[in-house]
Amino acid sequence: MTDFAASRPLADPRAAYPEVFASPPLQRLRTPAAVAAFAAALGFALWWTGFFDLARIVQGVSKLGWLLQFMFPPAHNGWLGEFAWGLAETLAMAFLGTLLAAVVALPVGFLAAKNVMPNWLLHFGLRRTLDGIRGIDTLIWALIFVNVVGLGPFAGILAIAVGDVGVLSKLFAEAIENVDRRQVEGVRATGAGRVQTMRFGMLPQVLPVMLSNTLYFFESNTRSATILGVVGAGGIGQQLSDRIRVNNWDEVMFIVLMILATVYAIDLVSRNLRVRIIGRQDYRA
Amino acid sequence: MAHAESAAESADVAVERFQADRAIAERLRHRRTMVFGALFVLALAASIQVGEVRPDRFVEGIGGLFDYIDRTLPKATGGGLVADAREWYWGLGRWLLMLFDTVVIAFLATTLGAAAGFVLCFPASRNLMRGAAAVFVSRRLLEIARAVPELVYALIFVFAFGIGPLAGVLAIAIHTAGSLGKLFSEVNENADIRPIEGVRAVGGNWFQAMRYGVVPQVLPNFVSYALLRFEINVRSAAIIGFVGAGGIGQELYLVIRQFIYADISALVILIVLTVSAIDLVCERLRHGLIGRESLA
Numbered sequence: 311m312t313d314f315a316a317s318r319p320l321a322d323p324r325a326a327y328p329e330v331f332a333s334p335p336l337q338r339l340r341t342p343a344a345v346a347a348f349a350a351a352l353g354f355a356l357w358w359t360g361f362f363d364l365a366r367i368v369q370g371v372s373k374l375g376w377l378l379q380f381m382f383p384p385a386h387n388g389w390l391g392e393f394a395w396g397l398a399e400t401l402a403m404a405f406l407g408t409l410l411a412a413v414v415a416l417p418v419g420f421l422a423a424k425n426v427m428p429n430w431l432l433h434f435g436l437r438r439t440l441d442g443i444r445g446i447d448t449l450i451w452a453l454i455f456v457n458v459v460g461l462g463p464f465a466g467i468l469a470i471a472v473g474d475v476g477v478l479s480k481l482f483a484e485a486i487e488n489v490d491r492r493q494v495e496g497v498r499a500t501g502a503g504r505v506q507t508m509r510f511g512m513l514p515q516v517l518p519v520m521l522s523n524t525l526y527f528f529e530s531n532t533r534s535a536t537i538l539g540v541v542g543a544g545g546i547g548q549q550l551s552d553r554i555r556v557n558n559w560d561e562v563m564f565i566v567l568m569i570l571a572t573v574y575a576i577d578l579v580s581r582n583l584r585v586r587i588i589g590r591q592d593y594r595a
Numbered sequence: 596m597a598h599a600e601s602a603a604e605s606a607d608v609a610v611e612r613f614q615a616d617r618a619i620a621e622r623l624r625h626r627r628t629m630v631f632g633a634l635f636v637l638a639l640a641a642s643i644q645v646g647e648v649r650p651d652r653f654v655e656g657i658g659g660l661f662d663y664i665d666r667t668l669p670k671a672t673g674g675g676l677v678a679d680a681r682e683w684y685w686g687l688g689r690w691l692l693m694l695f696d697t698v699v700i701a702f703l704a705t706t707l708g709a710a711a712g713f714v715l716c717f718p719a720s721r722n723l724m725r726g727a728a729a730v731f732v733s734r735r736l737l738e739i740a741r742a743v744p745e746l747v748y749a750l751i752f753v754f755a756f757g758i759g760p761l762a763g764v765l766a767i768a769i770h771t772a773g774s775l776g777k778l779f780s781e782v783n784e785n786a787d788i789r790p791i792e793g794v795r796a797v798g799g800n801w802f803q804a805m806r807y808g809v810v811p812q813v814l815p816n817f818v819s820y821a822l823l824r825f826e827i828n829v830r831s832a833a834i835i836g837f838v839g840a841g842g843i844g845q846e847l848y849l850v851i852r853q854f855i856y857a858d859i860s861a862l863v864i865l866i867v868l869t870v871s872a873i874d875l876v877c878e879r880l881r882h883g884l885i886g887r888e889s890l891a
Contacts, residue, residue: 355703358696359760359841370756377755395645402642409639445867449746449834453851454859458659463646468656537746541837541848544646547746551838554750562751570742 377559384563389549393565396539396546397572399463403538403545404531407470412524414475419482419520420508426486437480444476448534452543463544470531470538481523485516522588529580536569667860684861690843694869696760697842700835701828704764708771709821712737715772716779717805723783723791737780741773745831749840760841767828767835775824782816783809815884822877822884829873833866 324331356362386393420426422436452469459465489512497511539547546569553561642648669683684690718724719733745766752762791808799807836844843866850858 351702352706355699355706358699359703359764361761361764363761366756366761370752370761373755374751377751398641398645402645405638405642406646406648441871442867445870446863447830447834449837450847450851450863453837453848454663455656455660457851457854458663459652459656464648464652464656467646467648468660472660533744537744540746540750550747551750554754566743566747573742 380559381563383560384567385560386564387558387561389561393546393549393568396549396565397568399466400535400539400545400547401532401572401576403463403466403470403543404528404535406467407535408474408524408528408531410467410471411474411478411527412520414471415478415482416520418475418479419486420512422479422483423486425489425491426508426512437483440476440479442476443472444480446473448473449538449541452538453541456542461542461544466535466538466543466545469543470535474527474531478523478527482516482520485519485523486512489515518588522584525580525584525587529577532573532576536573664860667856667863669857669860683857686858686861690846690862690865693843693846694865697832697836697844698829698869698873700760700763700767700832700842701825704767704771704832705821705825705828707764707768709775709817709824711768711772712774712776712779713817715776716783717809719776719780720783722786722788723805723809733776734780737773737776739773740769741777743770745770745835746838749835749838753839758839758841763832763835763840763842766840767831770831771824771828775820778820779813779817782813782820786812819881819884822881826870826874826877829870833870 360366418436418440422433422440424433427433427436448469451473452466455465455468455472459468493515494507494511498507502510535545535547536550537547539545539549540551542548546565550562550565550569553559553565669679671679672682674682715733715737718729719737721730724730748766748769749762752765756762756765786809790812791804794804794808832842832844833847834844836842836846837848839845843862847859847862847866849855850862
């Protein structure tokens with residue numbers, strides 16, 4: 311093996327195997343073609359959405375600068391109570407929406423787990439239904455529920471709950487599918503029925519994961535609940551869009567800062583609780 | 596004999612101490628459970644009060660939802676399947692154009708946001724930047740960009756730039772810059788330091804060290820994150836029209852507000868189909884990128 315190269319010296323490998331050294335023309339063209347296609351798409355998108363309308367851009371930017379001037383210093387102008395109530399509504403919506411979603415997702419998650427429900431037709435149907443619910447944004451649900459139950463935070467609660475049932479059930483089902491079988495079999499071996507097996511064999515294993523997922527959703531729902539008011543579903547978003555409509559930019563900035571502080575505080579509390587429940591773990595969602 | 600007795604005695608002491616410790620631990624756990632339980636009940640009661648929740652409204656809400664969904668479903672007119680479908684999707688051409696708008700908004704916002712995030716992620720990485728001030732400033736910039744919800748940016752930009760996709764692109768792009776910039780800088784902080792030192796050793800400046808030492812290792816991950824963000828942004832672009840920032844959301848808002856039931860289901864199905872199709876394509880692309888990377 312070592313004298314392979316010495317035994318068969320190639321005078322000119324480039325001449326002997328030209329196809330090894332020259333990349334085919336199509337392959338050589340691939341990178342520049344991809345770059346050109348991307349640049350063309352980018353140029354088209356910029357033109358299509360109106361970025362080349364210089365007058366509009368200049369006018370918009372100067373208007374933005376004007377807005378920023380009016381935003382500082384932020385002020386509540388005596389509306390602090392209303393804003394605080396809006397934030398309380400937002401938190402209540404996130405809390406109840408998440409709780410409701412988790413309560414519904416617990417049984418649905420068991421039903422959607424392959425090791426609990428071996429019937430593939432039922433499993434498939436349930437999973438696709440959940441996917442469909444998940445595909446519809448919370449804001450769309452909020453708009454629909456405003457039509458169904460009227461303006462106010464209750465519409466927001468239902469929107470968050472319905473929107474999250476899809477995702478949480480899927481996450482719960484995946485957690486249940488990954489349980490350690492040995493505990494389940496141990497419980498079954500003592501003569502436990504189906505429900506008892508789930509309660510004592512599966513639930514203790516998956517409960518921490520479920521709790522931690524639910525807390526994580528509470529965090530993210532606090533963020534989404536801040537904007538549901540834009541379509542009339544209660545919370546601070548209502549105040550925010552009202553202030554923008556009537557051009558009170560110092561109040562807009564004040565509300566934005568209040569939202570940021572609240573979201574930050576909730577993140578902190580919820581992250582601490584999550585660490586207590588399942589130990590330190592990295593979340594990237 | 597005395598030995599055995601004292602051993603038994605000390606065992607008794609140990610058992611007693613263990614039981615005392617356990618009693619304390621149990622009491623602490625019990626107390627903690629009580630505290631958390633009380634906090635939970637308190638939060639629940641307050642939320643029910645603030646959220647205007649009453650049992651009869653639940654019945655109304657859930658019943659109303661099914662009624663609503665039923666009303667949005669197309670009615671068979673007896674004119675045959677094709678005629679019914681045509682009746683249902685009467686505005687298909689217009690809607691497809693709006694969907695195209697939506698995807699263009701998402702594409703442009705992702706590209707612009709990724710570009711801004713790319714520029715900011717190098718100064719925001721602690722291992723690549725000497726000056727603490729630059730790290731601090733770029734990190735705060737990224738935080739502000741991603742902490743404010745897209746819809747809030749959209750409301751402001753619609754006011755400044757007028758109704759249309761321009762405002763939507765800017766709003767989503769800023770949010771994207773914030774979240775991608777953070778993810779990018781996390782990738783940077785896990786990058787191998789040796790290629791950077793190599794470039795520095797042959798006399799390269801900071802920009803060259805970034806270009807030839809860092810970018811080649813992190814680019815596949817960057818592209819994968821950007822594709823993931825594109826998927827998210829398609830969803831955002833579909834609803835950003837609720838406040839007038841372009842895309843199919845504008846039409847959806849209109850038909851929901853005006854109770855044009857058949858159009859609601861038609862549009863929602865179109866949006867869900869588009870989003871899932873794009874998810875599928877992006878997932879395949881991402882797996883290709885990351886797969887190739889793990890082989891190397």
